[in-house]
Amino acid sequence: MPGVSMTVNGKAVSGEVEARTLLVHFLRENLRLTGTHVGCDTSQCGACVVHVNGKAVKSCTMLALQADGAQVTTIEGLAKNGELHPVQAAFKEHHGLQCGFCTPGMIMTAVDMIRRLPDLDETTIRQQLEGNLCRCTGYQNIVKAIHAASLEMKGARA
Amino acid sequence: MYQFNYLRPKSLDEAKKLYENNGDAKFLAGGQTLIPTLKQRLAQPTALIDIGGIAGLAGIKVAGGAIVIGAGTRHNDVAISADVKKSIPALAHLASHIGDPAVRHMGTLGGSIANNDPAADYPSAVLALGADIKTTSRTIKADDFFTGMFETALDEGEIVTEVSFPIPEKAAYMKFPNPASRYAMVGVFVAKTKGGVRVAVTGAASCVYRESAMEAALAKAFTPDAVANIKVSPGNLNSDLHGSAEYRAHLVTVMAKRAVAAAT
Numbered sequence: 001m002p003g004v005s006m007t008v009n010g011k012a013v014s015g016e017v018e019a020r021t022l023l024v025h026f027l028r029e030n031l032r033l034t035g036t037h038v039g040c041d042t043s044q045c046g047a048c049v050v051h052v053n054g055k056a057v058k059s060c061t062m063l064a065l066q067a068d069g070a071q072v073t074t075i076e077g078l079a080k081n082g083e084l085h086p087v088q089a090a091f092k093e094h095h096g097l098q099c100g101f102c103t104p105g106m107i108m109t110a111v112d113m114i115r116r117l118p119d120l121d122e123t124t125i126r127q128q129l130e131g132n133l134c135r136c137t138g139y140q141n142i143v144k145a146i147h148a149a150s151l152e153m154k155g156a157r158a
Numbered sequence: 159m160y161q162f163n164y165l166r167p168k169s170l171d172e173a174k175k176l177y178e179n180n181g182d183a184k185f186l187a188g189g190q191t192l193i194p195t196l197k198q199r200l201a202q203p204t205a206l207i208d209i210g211g212i213a214g215l216a217g218i219k220v221a222g223g224a225i226v227i228g229a230g231t232r233h234n235d236v237a238i239s240a241d242v243k244k245s246i247p248a249l250a251h252l253a254s255h256i257g258d259p260a261v262r263h264m265g266t267l268g269g270s271i272a273n274n275d276p277a278a279d280y281p282s283a284v285l286a287l288g289a290d291i292k293t294t295s296r297t298i299k300a301d302d303f304f305t306g307m308f309e310t311a312l313d314e315g316e317i318v319t320e321v322s323f324p325i326p327e328k329a330a331y332m333k334f335p336n337p338a339s340r341y342a343m344v345g346v347f348v349a350k351t352k353g354g355v356r357v358a359v360t361g362a363a364s365c366v367y368r369e370s371a372m373e374a375a376l377a378k379a380f381t382p383d384a385v386a387n388i389k390v391s392p393g394n395l396n397s398d399l400h401g402s403a404e405y406r407a408h409l410v411t412v413m414a415k416r417a418v419a420a421a422t
Contacts, residue, residue, distance in 0.1 A: 002164060018161065019161070019162055019163055019164035019206070020159040020160070020161060020162060020196070022193075041197070042194060042197075043190065043193075043194055043260075043261065044338070044339075046258070046260065049260055055234075055263040056259060056260045056263060057260050057263050057264055058260045058261070058264075061189065061190060061193050061194060061261075061264070062189060062193070062264065063164065063189070063193070063206075065164045065166070065208075066186075066189065066208060066210065068166075109259070109260070112259070113259065128259055130258045130259075130340070131257070131258025131259055131260050131261065132258075
């Protein structure tokens with residue numbers, strides 16, 4: 001089987017995979033990083049969003065081998081020194097989750113959108129969330145949490 | 159997915175050789191259509207040749223009155239490009255509405271037009287702007303490129319390397335997206351160019367096409383009213399669970415009218 005190496009959450013990892021192994025399965029099954037979820041498996045729901053070389057992608061629609069040599073960040077890599085990432089903290093504060101299944105993908109998408117678009121308003125947040133589905137329909141508080149986190153992170157940069 | 163071999167060439171020459179030596183191989187660019195297709199077992203290539211990492215295939219430049227975009231350029235990079243936004247804002251707008259942000263980080267221009275999905279966005283821009291498609295062996299005119307449903311003029315093993323979009327006087331793209339997939343139920347790209355007005359329609363039929371009655375009317379007067387009363391025949395249009403051919407025919411006129419009004 002082909003070998004694959006990448007950096008996941010700052011740690012060099014490698015393994016052997018079938019060519020058809022998806023990135024999400026490599027993360028979940030080989031590395032046991034089960035925070036990244038498989039929801040629809042058809043690139044619509046966004047539960048599998050991770051960052052590859054700093055960009056949000058759907059890890060169910062990417063081969064593990066495509067990420068060979070890449071820097072990958074999953075939901076497990078956001079908190080630093082036991083402190084939640086500001087987006088994670090905002091989801092907790094604003095009750096941005098109900099069942100929690102979509103949450104890892106929502107948060108990874110949120111971190112990516114805040115990085116790309118520092119001046120987020122509610123309309124933009126909703127547009128940018130079009131690739132993430134919440135079956136609890138808890139969007140109100142998800143949007144609120146992302147907005148709050150974006151303001152806080154902007155303040156921290158200033 | 160069925161089993162396949164994964165190959166990652168470093169150059170286009172190497173990609174071509176791998177294609178010739180690997181039976182029923184397919185090129186993989188961003189994979190945002192190909193991987194879902196493989197997951198559904200709708201294709202069974204012996205090998206995937208990943209051209210996503212070939213240096214020089216991605217990039218945007220302004221040259222000779224045109225915007226030249228490398229085939230490996232991701233949708234998001236077109237959407238946020240200052241050059242594209244300045245010269246052909248309609249093209250940046252189109253790219254910013256393909257799929258969703260994560261899909262736009264992976265999907266490529268070359269992949270989209272080589273696949274020629276009947277509801278894809280990019281083919282309408284390529285056709286309406288009268289772009290030139292440069293490949294590993296020649297340059298193909300937009301009018302000759304899209305030949306049918308998922309069919310193009312590309313030969314076996316031929317790879318799109320860049321697309322040159324002549325800068326129009328005015329253009330706009332209006333799409334009525336399917337609310338689930340974001341693919342175009344109907345998308346209309348209108349361009350007022352030096353060579354005349356061109357109107358390309360995607361999503362409505364089995365392949366992107368030009369609406370010649372609208373082009374003639376807009377050549378006389380480039381106003382929304384010029385197309386408002388043009389009835390599109392539903393004869394060759396798609397009918398499916400998302401909408402009837404008659405509904406799509408109606409949408410073509412509505413989207414064309416809005417595109418003309420929005421053209422900048």
